Amino acid sequence: MAARASSKTSESSDKVSVICRALRRAIIEQALEPGAKLPEDALGERFGVSRTIARHALGQLAAEGLVELRRNRIAVVATPSWQEARDAFDIRIELERLVVRQLAGKLTKAQIAELNAHVDAEDRARGGADAVSIRLATEFHILLAHMTNSPILVRYVSEVAYRCCLTLSLYSRPHSTECAINEHRAIIAALAKGDAAKVMELMHHHLDSVANRALVAPTPQRGRDLLDILAPYADEVTSNRVVKLPKIARRG
Amino acid sequence: MAARASSKTSESSDKVSVICRALRRAIIEQALEPGAKLPEDALGERFGVSRTIARHALGQLAAEGLVELRRNRIAVVATPSWQEARDAFDIRIELERLVVRQLAGKLTKAQIAELNAHVDAEDRARGGADAVSIRLATEFHILLAHMTNSPILVRYVSEVAYRCCLTLSLYSRPHSTECAINEHRAIIAALAKGDAAKVMELMHHHLDSVANRALVAPTPQRGRDLLDILAPYADEVTSNRVVKLPKIARRG
DNA sequence: AGCGCTCCAATTGCATGCAGTTTGGCTTCC
DNA sequence: GGAAGCCAAACTGCATGCAATTGGAGCGCT
Numbered sequence: 001m002a003a004r005a006s007s008k009t010s011e012s013s014d015k016v017s018v019i020c021r022a023l024r025r026a027i028i029e030q031a032l033e034p035g036a037k038l039p040e041d042a043l044g045e046r047f048g049v050s051r052t053i054a055r056h057a058l059g060q061l062a063a064e065g066l067v068e069l070r071r072n073r074i075a076v077v078a079t080p081s082w083q084e085a086r087d088a089f090d091i092r093i094e095l096e097r098l099v100v101r102q103l104a105g106k107l108t109k110a111q112i113a114e115l116n117a118h119v120d121a122e123d124r125a126r127g128g129a130d131a132v133s134i135r136l137a138t139e140f141h142i143l144l145a146h147m148t149n150s151p152i153l154v155r156y157v158s159e160v161a162y163r164c165c166l167t168l169s170l171y172s173r174p175h176s177t178e179c180a181i182n183e184h185r186a187i188i189a190a191l192a193k194g195d196a197a198k199v200m201e202l203m204h205h206h207l208d209s210v211a212n213r214a215l216v217a218p219t220p221q222r223g224r225d226l227l228d229i230l231a232p233y234a235d236e237v238t239s240n241r242v243v244k245l246p247k248i249a250r251r252g
Numbered sequence: 253m254a255a256r257a258s259s260k261t262s263e264s265s266d267k268v269s270v271i272c273r274a275l276r277r278a279i280i281e282q283a284l285e286p287g288a289k290l291p292e293d294a295l296g297e298r299f300g301v302s303r304t305i306a307r308h309a310l311g312q313l314a315a316e317g318l319v320e321l322r323r324n325r326i327a328v329v330a331t332p333s334w335q336e337a338r339d340a341f342d343i344r345i346e347l348e349r350l351v352v353r354q355l356a357g358k359l360t361k362a363q364i365a366e367l368n369a370h371v372d373a374e375d376r377a378r379g380g381a382d383a384v385s386i387r388l389a390t391e392f393h394i395l396l397a398h399m400t401n402s403p404i405l406v407r408y409v410s411e412v413a414y415r416c417c418l419t420l421s422l423y424s425r426p427h428s429t430e431c432a433i434n435e436h437r438a439i440i441a442a443l444a445k446g447d448a449a450k451v452m453e454l455m456h457h458h459l460d461s462v463a464n465r466a467l468v469a470p471t472p473q474r475g476r477d478l479l480d481i482l483a484p485y486a487d488e489v490t491s492n493r494v495v496k497l498p499k500i501a502r503r504g
Numbered sequence: 505a506g507c508g509c510t511c512c513a514a515t516t517g518c519a520t521g522c523a524g525t526t527t528g529g530c531t532t533c534c
Numbered sequence: 535g536g537a538a539g540c541c542a543a544a545c546t547g548c549a550t551g552c553a554a555t556t557g558g559a560g561c562g563c564t
Contacts (some may be wrong), residue, residue: 303515
């Protein structure tokens with residue numbers, strides 16, 4: 001028996017949604033790096049729509065955490081801090097444990113075949129671009145979420161998985177996908193067998209190891225948050241000499 | 253020591269954000285019932301902004317799942333199905349277990365005082381409007397999430413908690429807040445004591461019992477989704493007799 | 505009465521225009 | 535040489551206007 005009755009969750013075909021999808025994909029495939037500027041004008045022109053639409057799309061992506069929006073400033077691709085990346089993975093672990101708990105032993109043969117086919121695709125993509133491997137791996141997890149037929153769960157898993165994608169591009173060293181693929185296969189097997197506890201443990205370990213492999217320590221230099229990086233240095237300067245750095249320094 | 257360093261997570265002061273907050277509150281306090289229409293014009297006029305802004309706000313709320321947006325149709329307050337409500341609570345349980353796991357034993361005295369103060373407020377609100385009690389109870393959980401200083405966690409817990417609020421208004425029988433307040437106090441105590449396992453168990457039980465108390469069985473009649481209710485009948489009709497229900501039925 | 509049709513008011517989808525803010529370079533002055 | 539100040543270009547925030555779609559009232563037909 002299927003995990004649950006069918007239900008639609010696809011995004012509508014608004015121009016806004018189209019642009020959202022395009023940008024989302026560009027971001028997770030790292031065509032747009034974290035920090036990349038996203039001016040409304042440029043987006044509108046590129047996609048052949050008005051600024052209004054581009055703006056709306058940016059709003060949606062900001063709601064998903066893929067884009068940062070500051071008043072009167074150009075929107076940029078989100079640059080999650082290391083801590084945020086770690087938080088995202090923690091949340092993801094819990095959500096995906098829930099996914100496999102709901103799915104264990106409840107998948108149809110067809111669904112299992114679909115999962116296996118996806119992993120086969122991941123396998124074939126080995127050796128190709130890292131970005132593609134990462135995207136496929138992410139989509140495996142989203143495919144799982146879809147099978148719960150819980151639209152809310154799908155949304156949250158998708159969002160947090162995309163965010164994790166984003167952070168992988170920031171903090172990851174060259175990706176090794178081999179074991180990830182094997183772990184995907186193990187998860188499918190355990191799901192088919194119906195061992196909920198086992199598959200939750202597998203998923204937990206899988207995500208945890210991906211996170212640990214990727215998020216290598218607080219990586220001081222790639223931490224990106226200039227303010228944080230310079231804080232200790234700034235402390236030294238400001239406490240010993242002057243109060244304000246740029247304006248009054250010349251008077252001292 | 254505080255659970256983590258400070259971080260800002262508040263919504264900006266755009267007109268859009270202001271309207272979002274207003275609508276969100278109206279929805280969770282049931283001033284706007286599920287299914288209520290939200291025409292852009294009316295919203296814009298009411299809040300003294302243009303349709304553009306109202307529209308954008310609706311988009312954000314739709315991303316949060318509080319509003320349903322269908323192309324070329326008037327936006328309406330979301331009407332989650334019973335199953336979606338149950339799913340939301342399942343997700344919420346996992347997320348909030350994570351919250352208290354992170355918080356156990358890491359709260360400052362000031363934070364504990366803040367939590368106690370909030371529960372006191374809940375206590376004082378007893379006997380008042382149900383909607384207010386529910387909102388305060390929800391805000392207790394969001395307050396907890398804030399103390400993790402994980403913006404992502406705050407966002408997800410807030411969203412899913414609001415959704416649960418919404419479903420409570422749909423499926424709940426008259427709310428009994430007494431035990432919920434006691435359970436909140438128990439959670440604070442366990443957090444202060446630092447017993448992570450205990451507080452996770454408490455939170456799990458707390459949310460589960462709220463859900464079970466509220467989501468009384470699939471309540472066939474209040475299920476609201478006419479299509480679902482009629483599905484079995486329609487199956488019978490379409491498979492045995494004719495293809496379309498309204499147009500051809502009269503000919504049979 | 506019941507059913508279908510037509511047409512109009514209501515409403516959304518989207519582009520454009522204008523005002524206010526930020527950015528970055530240029531000039532000026534030390 | 536380098537910092538402060540100024541100015542124009544770039545960009546966002548928002549309102550308004552127009553075309554397209556919807557839904558429902560009214561009307562005629564059976």
